[in-house]
Amino acid sequence: MLGSGLALAACGPKANSQPAGGPVAPLKSLAPFPIGTCVRANLLEDPSYAALVSEHFSQLTAEWEMKMEYTVLDDGRFRFDRPDAIAAFARSRGMRLFGHTLIWYAQEPPAFVNLDEQRASFARAYDNYITAFVGRYRGQASGWDVINEPIKDDGSGLREHLWSRRLGEIDHMVRAFHVAKAADPDAVLLINDYNLESNPAKLAQYQRLIERLLKAGAPISGIGCQTHCNADLPAGALTRTIEALARFGLKIHVSEMDVSIVRAGGWFVSREEKEAAQTRLYAEAMSAFAALPERQQFAFTVWGVRDPESWLVKENGSDTPLLFDGAGRAKPALRAVEAALRR
Numbered sequence: 001m002l003g004s005g006l007a008l009a010a011c012g013p014k015a016n017s018q019p020a021g022g023p024v025a026p027l028k029s030l031a032p033f034p035i036g037t038c039v040r041a042n043l044l045e046d047p048s049y050a051a052l053v054s055e056h057f058s059q060l061t062a063e064w065e066m067k068m069e070y071t072v073l074d075d076g077r078f079r080f081d082r083p084d085a086i087a088a089f090a091r092s093r094g095m096r097l098f099g100h101t102l103i104w105y106a107q108e109p110p111a112f113v114n115l116d117e118q119r120a121s122f123a124r125a126y127d128n129y130i131t132a133f134v135g136r137y138r139g140q141a142s143g144w145d146v147i148n149e150p151i152k153d154d155g156s157g158l159r160e161h162l163w164s165r166r167l168g169e170i171d172h173m174v175r176a177f178h179v180a181k182a183a184d185p186d187a188v189l190l191i192n193d194y195n196l197e198s199n200p201a202k203l204a205q206y207q208r209l210i211e212r213l214l215k216a217g218a219p220i221s222g223i224g225c226q227t228h229c230n231a232d233l234p235a236g237a238l239t240r241t242i243e244a245l246a247r248f249g250l251k252i253h254v255s256e257m258d259v260s261i262v263r264a265g266g267w268f269v270s271r272e273e274k275e276a277a278q279t280r281l282y283a284e285a286m287s288a289f290a291a292l293p294e295r296q297q298f299a300f301t302v303w304g305v306r307d308p309e310s311w312l313v314k315e316n317g318s319d320t321p322l323l324f325d326g327a328g329r330a331k332p333a334l335r336a337v338e339a340a341l342r343r
């Protein structure tokens with residue numbers, strides 16, 4: 001046991017972050033489409049972080065500060081300070097801003113919950129919120145996740161939440177897309193969900209919903225595939241999922257990619273093997289996305305820059321799901337993404 005423990009220790013997080021060669025070319029210089037990452041306003045004040053973001057990425061998504069949990073105060077007022085700071089950083093560096101997210105089951109702020117049961121007043125507040133945010137970043141935001149994570153985790157149907165209860169299961173979605181379109185006719189309007197590559201039932205439900213919304217006249221112009229995956233995801237799953245979603249002919253956004261080492265099963269699989277699998281999965285996703293027709297390449301976004309900043313590290317401090325290590329050094333996964341872009 002000690003021997004195996006020592007062997008595993010040798011394959012800990014550090015083993016993956018040894019620089020394996022010269023500098024990596026800026027990803028955004030290699031891609032004919034935007035390369036995105038999510039950011040937090042406070043991190044952008046860190047010069048080394050800001051430099052790394054500016055070097056490699058051409059589109060920024062607010063990790064949480066453009067969501068209702070930050071922007072909608074209990075008394076119904078909006079706050080724009082941090083969204084504006086992120087937008088200003090992007091603008092100053094010639095980057096696109098991506099709006100994430102308008103309507104999400106996970107965000108039910110008191111200001112909306114406490115609105116009276118009258119549908120009319122709730123609908124007015126709903127429309128006003130969407131118009132205020134999409135309108136504010138009109139001309140800078142390349143697009144918006146209008147509806148986020150509508151499908152139940154088991155793929156059995158649509159989530160039920162404040163928005164669906166007050167404004168209708170499908171109607172609240174169609175409404176949101178129309179109001180967003182009116183606020184910024186040029187923005188790409190997307191729907192976004194996760195585990196599509198690992199849960200066929202969820203993917204099928206997502207495809208059915210997109211068909212229903214398109215038939216209902218919702219002005220959807222893009223489909224988000226979050227791509228939060230685990231290192232034990234079978235090869236080919238990402239490619240099949242991206243290709244399946246692309247069959248709608250709409251723009252595709254790999255919107256939140258990270259590859260968890262810790263969440264990957266297989267106690268018998270060494271960390272080094274899981275890290276190699278992570279590298280392969282990043283390469284596969286980038287290859288599949290880069291193979292799409294140019295008109296369908298919205299953006300390829302990873303969910304964070306340096307490992308320690310990942311949301312997954314809050315769950316398990318030993319996870320290393322991103323392209324850069326804690327010191328901002330290139331990991332093999334980054335080099336694999338670079339190689340996939342050069343092909």
Ligand code: G3I
Pocket residue numbers: 040063064067069194226256311
């Ligand atoms: O930083 C503040 C801290 O100053 C404050 O004291 C504390 C009070 O609650 O909040 C802290 O902010 C937290 C923020 O993450 C930064 O760490 C928020 O509470 C917390 O809600 C927020 O969680 C984010 C989560 O979405 C909910 O918005 C995660 O960072 C973010 O990675 C995660 O991202 C989601 C996507 O939006 C949708 N797809 C899944 C993905 C992962 O869950």
